[in-house]
Amino acid sequence: MTATSTVRLQREPFDAAAEAATLTRGRTDVGAVVTFTGICRGAEAGEPIAAVRLEHYPGMAEAEIERHVAEAAGRWPLLGVTVIHRYGRIVPGEDIVMVVTTSSHREAAFAAAEFLMDYLKTRAPFWKQVEKADGTIWVEAKATDDAAAERWAASGRERAAAE
């Protein structure tokens, strides 16, 4: 099965509902659509922030996300995938990232969306800075994000061993 996939990096805001509708409109084979949107919070580690600034590695960021979309399409029977990640300055309340997955049934759509977000956090070359009252600091990577991504590798190995 070939899933329709779109990967976009952009400075501008996106419309999550419109992106999801694009993957389902006029089709009768889609039975499930999962949409995840990551939103900029107004506080980081308990301290208020004015904005986040996202730096990325142009060229590699697209390629890395596309590799994971292809992997997701190989692991689950997906009909469509859209990933949009913003860069630049983003203020609290604005969307940062979205993942839409469609499939005939919900299991694949849920699992693939979660898989893609876990890998986006740890493998896609993006770096966040937060603007605070006393200056701008780089956000440190979280061990919990690494663990979340690692469990997909573990389940892949188990599946490979079982086959």
Add this chain to the structure above:
Amino acid sequence: MRVKLLYFAWVRERIGKPEEDIEVPAGIATVGELIDWLASRGEEYAHAFANPKVIRAAIDRTHVKPQTPIGGASEIAFFPPMTGG
């Protein structure tokens, strides 16, 4: 061997430039060896690469490990652990 180096996030800030073309000295064969050599190029590089364990690298836009050979690379990037999403 001539190669383009790219730096991102605080690695870029500490070194003070986003990219540069360098001539890799003979005898430097892996990503890890390149990091060690770069760290010896001056204070700003020593600061950027002070803790090699947290430095991530990509060769021609694909993630690589410290033991990966650099032969044939045209673009090598160094950056901290990623924090997107």
